[in-house]
Amino acid sequence: MNFELTEEQQIAVDSWRGFLEREMRPITDQYLDDAIPKGVTHKLLKMGADYGMCCAGVSDADGGLGLDILTSGLISEELARVSPDLAGTGFVTEGVSLKLSQGGSPELKARYMPGLLSGDLIGSSAVSEPNAGSDVRAITTRAVRDGDNYRITGAKLWTSNVIVSDVLIVLTRSDENEFTVFLLDREEHGYEVRDIDKLGLKGWSMGEVILNDVVVPASNAVGGIGGGLRLTMRGFERARCFISTVALGIAGAALDDAIAYAKQRSSFGKAIGSHQLIQALIADMAIDLDAARLLVYRGLKMLNKGEPFPVEAGICKVFATEAANRIASKAIQVHGAFGITKEFPVERHFRNARLLTIPDGTTQINQLIIGRNLLGLDAF
């Protein structure tokens, strides 16, 4: 597999990186550990749209830029170096567009895709519930047919973006063994949300969703009535690759910070970076980051082909998110006690990285998927 970037990919990354540093960082740096307000999120998404944020991986037939998925992943990785929160908001919003593109009616697409692609609308996707996380099939949110409508009742938990989102796609149980995804419009159908404070990625909102007899037309089903589980599972492989690009961004920032600190801090009469054991820490971080990057780029290239790749998606997700934790932890070690203070960014990288081994299949769930595919035996 060739991992060399094409000239177009290199140009896209270089111009995006420059734009991020010049235009976006001054804004996102104001919200390093605070929720990015809805108005500011819209502004940032709109600023990034020309470079492919939220729209790079959506086909041009559906109004996106139709770039290859590796380029879309590179855009997310670069953004995550500056703001993992915004990268998370962006890839979840683009995920909603992709689901609409795969399974939305022409009317739903015409109504929502332009806004989702331009940053005018923010998307969120609710699968997990208080008693159903890894075990997606255990969801109890009900959608009951009522003429041309469905009435949805239930509670969703840990929904990213939902505090600021305009559009929510929600996985429901529409019959005993039937699952359907519906699109809800915050203005039209209303959905009640409650903010969840968490360890890291505090700029990337997360919330609980309460659905109390919400009436939605049957035509708002995405992927057809009964097609919800297939659509949701299909989306997980993409999500595994993209949460891994967020891991790469955080890990890259942690390595940069550790190198800068190792050059300017002295002990025993010389820069700590001159001590061999600090060099070993830095080298181990670089080895982990490089290996993670190659696995993520492989995942993105496989995603581009459109075939299922459960093993490679799982390997990419487990390795990149666990590596980001190791790297952020070592970055703190390089900083000594200063590393655990708010004066340096590495404690934030550490908290941010810690969240990533949980969504889109925990490390353990991905291990089980890899194991099942290699052994042909189900250990769930």
Ligand SMILES: Cc1cc2nc3c(=O)[nH]c(=O)nc-3n(C[C@H](O)[C@H](O)[C@H](O)COP(=O)(O)OP(=O)(O)OC[C@H]3O[C@@H](n4cnc5c(N)ncnc54)[C@H](O)[C@@H]3O)c2cc1C
């Ligand atoms: C940052 C972040 C963003 C998220 N965004 C969203 C979102 O946008 N939408 C959404 O729907 N959800 C979202 N989630 C929720 C996420 O999908 C769930 O947290 C995840 O699926 C795990 O479910 P759980 O937390 O209920 O843990 P559980 O499923 O209760 O698992 C608890 C522990 O048990 C382990 N475990 C479970 N089953 C097995 C098994 N069979 N064998 C071995 N170990 C097992 C797990 O690995 C874990 O360590 C997000 C979570 C995080 C942290």
